[in-house]
Amino acid sequence: MLKLFRLSLLFGCLLLCLPALGNASDTLHVGLIRYKSPTDFRSTFFPLFEQLGDALNRPVNIQVFESDSADLGYALHSGEMDLGLFTQFPYLKASELFPSLTVFATHKVGGAASFEGAIVVRKSGWTEEVDQLADLRGKSFAFVKPTSTSGYKLPNGILQELGLNQAEGFFSQISFSGSHSASLEGLLDGTYDGVAVDMRSFKSLPKANQEKLVILRTYSVPNHAYVFGPNVPQSERNQILEAMTHLHLQSGAKAAFDNPLGISRWVSQEDEAYNSLRRYLNMVRSRAKLSLQFHLRSSAQKSLEAKGDLIEEMHDQVDEAIEHTGRFEVVEKGGFAHQLELFISSIDESEYSVQIKWNGSQFETYTLTARQLISDLPSLVKVALLENLPIKAPLLKAGDRWQITYGSADGLNLKDFAFSYVRNGREISIPKTDVLNLTESNTIFQSVADFEEDMVIFIRGVHADPFQQPTSEEELILEEGFWDNPDHVWGVIGLIVAILSVGFGAWFTRRKQKRFRNLLYSCNDLLKDMLEEQHNLELRLEDLKHVISRSLEKGHISENQFLILQRRLNDIEGLLQGWRNLQEVLNPELEAQIRNMLKVETITEREFNQLDTLLKRKS
Known part of the structure; x- marks a missing residue:
């Protein structure tokens, strides 16, 4: 009896502990990059996330990150944080380092999920009319500060896109005023001929001062990005997004939305909204994520299975065709991906009906032979996407x-x-x-x-080429007599297992090493091109970062190899940034030594280290 009593007491204690254990694991961990004064920032976001925790019936733990987007990106990637808030440019940098991060929301300020910047000039006082950006050649110009998205990064990217490159002496003088209001004051008093500022600052000017100025161009900047880490389950993501986008409707949250930063509500957001920034910042545009799903009717399934590996080959070919569009990335079902569905049914022994649907809406219907499911369906899917989603x-x-x-x-x-x-x-x-x-x-x-x-x-x-003529169906049907003999089947299976067990490990390792070596040489060649004064190096650098991140995601390289490549690109990026100043102090002897190394077609590790040492020592 005493033993039974002790067991019951122990069981009761465990039941009492379960809620506490559940709360600990149920805590929503939120990381925020501070972008305003500590007082205003805390007074805005801490009450908002406390209200979100109440709506979810979950405790919330908030950690503020002062500036480093890589720290918050890693915390999300590793599962230390569930949800993060990034300003625009830090998000773009973090998403390059950690492609597994997923944007799902932003906030509205003044009723808008974005804000505008503008390039502004004075209305009068010109010897020549200034009515377009090209007319600013030879004029003085002020940006806000190098870290400002609307006051430097985006307008500077726009000017470079239009060929109005400040590095080539387009402006007579470039200044950083330190603030949007200081830029506008300098424009009004004649210190600057043109400025790039936030439109909210422009509209805060007295009406009389606004009328003295002319806006040459406006540009839109999406508001900040709320991001999920990869370890948050889809069911939780849906619950959090639902709670956030409806929180402003709850009477208890009204006070939280009356905040110093003017955030009035949360709304859903996609990563593609930040592509305009990527473009002007010389970063690779993100691609729309889609999940590819095949739905085979029973008769089509049975018919195509009799034709060997046709179903698997069809899936691989369509997947590859979508990747080659450069606009879409095929991911697993779930998340915030678009849905591309292919419904295949059998018409008769030789023909199949294929319906292509995008997010439930039908794009096209085709009648294809089994051969055309391999030869033509991939290009038809590709064209259907590109035609219907311009x-x-x-x-x-x-x-x-x-x-x-x-x-x-x-x-x-x-x-x-x-x-x-x-x-x-x-x-x-x-x-x-x-x-x-x-x-x-x-x-x-x-x-x-x-x-x-x-x-x-x-x-x-544009439309695909006319259908290729189908070849004989007999070519697709595997010889059946051989497989009717069980001894043949088991013999083949045993042979395959033996070959795979001996060769697969070595092949896979060599394949990873080869891919890693090719990526490393591509990184090294960037340094060679820099020394030979090639163009678009910054864009190529960002392209390589994207390729390396994708290679890690797909398992083409190991995590250690990824870190080596990432460090190499960071070294090259530092050299690129200081190269213009370094060119001025190169002596003929050092230049001859460098050019002698460049005679080889590909820069090896030894040559890269020699070049790196020489350049860093000189700089």
Whole structure:
């Protein structure tokens, strides 16, 4: 009896401890990068997240990160934090380092999920009229500070996109005023000829001062990014997003939304909203995430399974065709991905009906043979996506040149894509002969009478080539007589297992080493191109960061190899930033020594270390 009593007492104690244990594991860990004064920041976000915790019935632990986006990015990636708040540029840097982070929300200020910046000049006092950005050549210009998105990073990127490059002496003088209000004061008193500022600061000026100024160009900046770490389950993500986007409707949260930073509500957000910033900051645009799902009717499933590995091959070919668009990334089902579904049913022994649906809406229906499921379906899916989901790019003018900020780096080419615009309710195609040049970063057009600055240019995929003639169905059917003999089947299985067990490990290791070596040589070649004064090095550097991150995600390289490559790119990035000053102090002897190393086609590790040591010692 005493033993039973002790067991009951122990069981009761365990039951009493369970709620406490549950609360500890149920805590929502939130990391925030501070971007305003400590008082205003804490007075805004701590009450908001406390209200969110009440709505979720979960305790909330908040940690403030002062500036380093990599620290918060790693905390999310490793599972130390569940949810993070980034300002715009730190988010872009963190997402490059940790592609597993997922944007899911932003906040509204003044009823908007974004804010505007502007390039502004004085209305009068010019010897020559200034009515477009190109007219600022030879004038003095003020940015706010190097870390400001709306006051430097974005407007500087816009100017460079238009060929108005400050590094080539476009402005007579460049200053950093320190604040948006100081830039506007300097513009009004004649210290600066032009400035880049937040539109909220412009609109806060007295009406009389606003009327003395002219806005040459505005640009939109998305508000801050709320991000999930990869370890948060999908069910929790859905609950948190639902609670956040409805929190402003709860009477108990009203006081929290009356805050010093003016945040009025939370709304859902996608990573693609930050692509405009990536483009102007020489970063690779993120691609829309989609999950690819095949739905085979029972008769089609049975028919295609009889044709060997056709189903698996079809899936791989379609997956690869989507990746090659340069616009979409195939991910596992779930998360915040779009849904691409292929419904396949059997019509008769030789033909199949294929329906393509995007987020539940039907795009196209095709009748294909089994052979065409391999040869033609991948290109049909690719074209269906590119035709029905066009890129919409604003048309920009730089002097006499018209252009859009999409080029070959975004997957564009004149064979597979067509350009158009809408005029008076009618879509008008732009002839390919009117495309003067398609560079890595831009598509440049010949002047057309209808063109207006900021009008939308549509970029669509063009139709696929006519169907190839199907070959005999007999080619797809595996020989059945051989497999009817069980001894043959087990013999083949045993042989395959033996070969795989001996060769797969060595092959896989060699494959990873080869990919790692190729990526390392690509990094080293950036240094070679820098010394040979090649262009677009910053863009190529960001492209390599994206490729390396994707290689880690796909298991093509190990984590140790990823860290080695990341450190190498950071070293090269530092050298790139100091290269302009270093060129001025290179002596002939050192330059000859460097050029002798560059005679080889690929820079090896030994040569990279020698170059790195020489350049760092000189700098």
